[in-house]
Amino acid sequence: AQKVTQAQTEISVVEKEDVTLDCVYETRDTTYYLFWYKQPPSGELVFLIRRNSFDEQNEISGRYSWNFQKSTSSFNFTITASQVVDSAVYFCALSEYLTGGGNKLTFGTGTQLKVEL
Amino acid sequence: DVKVTQSSRYLVKRTGEKVFLECVQDMDHENMFWYRQDPGLGLRLIYFSYDVKMKEKGDIPEGYSVSREKKERFSLILESASTNQTSMYLCASTPKQGMRQPQHFGDGTRLSIL
Numbered sequence: 001a002q003k004v005t006q007a008q009t010e011i012s013v014v015e016k017e018d019v020t021l022d023c024v025y026e027t028r029d030t031t032y033y034l035f036w037y038k039q040p041p042s043g044e045l046v047f048l049i050r051r052n053s054f055d056e057q058n059e060i061s062g063r064y065s066w067n068f069q070k071s072t073s074s075f076n077f078t079i080t081a082s083q084v085v086d087s088a089v090y091f092c093a094l095s096e097y098l099t100g101g102g103n104k105l106t107f108g109t110g111t112q113l114k115v116e117l
Numbered sequence: 118d119v120k121v122t123q124s125s126r127y128l129v130k131r132t133g134e135k136v137f138l139e140c141v142q143d144m145d146h147e148n149m150f151w152y153r154q155d156p157g158l159g160l161r162l163i164y165f166s167y168d169v170k171m172k173e174k175g176d177i178p179e180g181y182s183v184s185r186e187k188k189e190r191f192s193l194i195l196e197s198a199s200t201n202q203t204s205m206y207l208c209a210s211t212p213k214q215g216m217r218q219p220q221h222f223g224d225g226t227r228l229s230i231l
């Protein structure tokens with residue numbers, strides 16, 4: 001069975017600090033995708049990034065960066081120079097192919113990030 | 118942009134009532150999903166559907182059923198609501214194009230069963 005572990009339940013930082021959110025996954029599949037979603041206080045889950053199992057190249061998008069390491073089954077997310085607007089719950093998710101097409105996601109339990117002034 | 122619309126943001130019902138949660142998407146997606154979200158447990162999949170009139174059980178289907186009569190609409194039904202079904206419910210959709218497609222979520226329905 002697939003499993004996603006986000007060991008950090010809650011993280012508090014002061015604005016402008018860098019912060020890393022950890023994600024560790026388990027799967028027997030050789031082909032899979034990993035996703036990060038952000039859930040602000042308004043409640044809607046917002047897609048941030050996806051990474052496939054064959055692409056270990058790290059990615060940077062503005063203040064966000066992602067470090068995928070297949071050897072340790074980790075897909076960590078770093079926010080540089082955090083801002084109050086980054087305060088949200090962040091979810092890591094692992095895909096499983098559906099025979100009918102599309103994917104089924106297994107989510108971690110989420111990390112609540114609080115950025116304070 | 119994909120729009121997934123859930124009929125209610127907040128809903129209060131009584132124990133034993135039959136409750137319907139509605140979800141509509143406007144992007145002709147084949148796959149639709151219902152999750153519930155509880156503190157410390159993340160999102161757990163209740164049911165999903167990959168085509169009209171097709172449904173599959175997720176990880177926690179007990180106490181729920183679903184209906185997909187039209188492609189754009191996916192309904193979650195609590196047959197006889199109980200207090201342990203108080204939760205945030207999230208609907209999502211994705212096209213039938215393999216594993217790489219992100220799921221698109223609605224705003225959620227916060228359901229309270231009294």
